[in-house]
Amino acid sequence: MHLQADQVQLWLIDLDQAPEPFDALLQDDERERAARFIRRQHQDRFRVGRGALRAVLGGYLGQEARFVRFAYGAHGKPALAEGTDLRFNLSHSDRWAMLGVVRGVDIGVDIEAIRDLADLDAVARRTFTARENRELDALPAGFRTRGFYACWTRKEAMVKAAGVGLAFELDWCEVAVDPTMDCLDVKVGGSSQIAGQYRLWCLEPVAGLPAAVAIRSNPAESGSSSLRLCSRIFRVAF
Ligand SMILES: CC(C)(COP(=O)(O)OP(=O)(O)OC[C@H]1O[C@@H](n2cnc3c(N)ncnc32)[C@H](O)[C@@H]1OP(=O)(O)O)[C@@H](O)C(=O)NCCC(=O)NCCS
Structure with missing residues (x-):
């Protein structure tokens, strides 16, 4: 391969x-x-x-x-x-x-099968930043669940790219919530464990399965912005 x-x-x-x-x-x-x-x-x-x-x-x-x-x-x-x-x-x-x-470069991937969350608001208040919550609240009702999962998978992909788990409060990885975006860039400063230039791709490889992929490169390099997501998604089957 x-x-x-x-x-x-x-x-x-x-x-x-x-x-x-x-x-x-x-x-x-x-x-x-x-x-x-x-x-x-x-x-x-x-x-x-x-x-x-x-x-x-x-x-x-x-x-x-x-x-x-x-x-x-x-x-x-x-x-x-x-x-x-x-x-x-x-x-x-x-x-x-x-x-x-x-x-x-560091990579983080997150997928989440969408389910109806009765406590979506409570989880968002607990996990997302004030700005992310404002963006979520501003979405039309029909987009809220999608927005929630977009925000969740994007943040989680960044956490996984850095590999830090829950060692840091989750406000270091603040992302756009708009579920229609398919690519975004986020710059993070601070501790070397999390700092860097992140490029995020958002996709839905299967209906109802939002996914985010984050790549982190050193802020001094242009690495992540010259990368392209392979348009083909390979399937593993024996
Ligand atoms: C592993 C972790 C990073 C992600 O867990 P998760 O979302 O439940 O699970 P995922 O299926 O996306 O990822 C699990 C895989 O990530 C990999 N992984 C394990 N630890 C990891 C780490 N510190 N960083 C990146 N990847 C990790 C492993 O391959 C693991 O697969 P395995 O269990 O088959 O070995 C979890 O420890 C964590 O800390 N999650 C943060 C939870 C949270 O509150 N997120 C809020 C997002 S807004």
């Missing part, structure tokens, strides 16, 4: 497919992790997701999937352990997982 330096490639994985072909790709600790899920459906989805992650990354590296080795950042962000400029991030929601792959 070939990934150019100016490309971000996305893979969509249907987790509700037969897990058996993916099993042979897993390591023992991953099988143990799968077994810890209480529901069989969640066990199988994890096996498919992790196996597909290995298969795709092995393809880029020209390496057998089961021998791909991971390392983990301070807040649990997985990365490739071997000396490579390949970076990835994965998100799952319901029956889907999305994987983003890029070279040399």
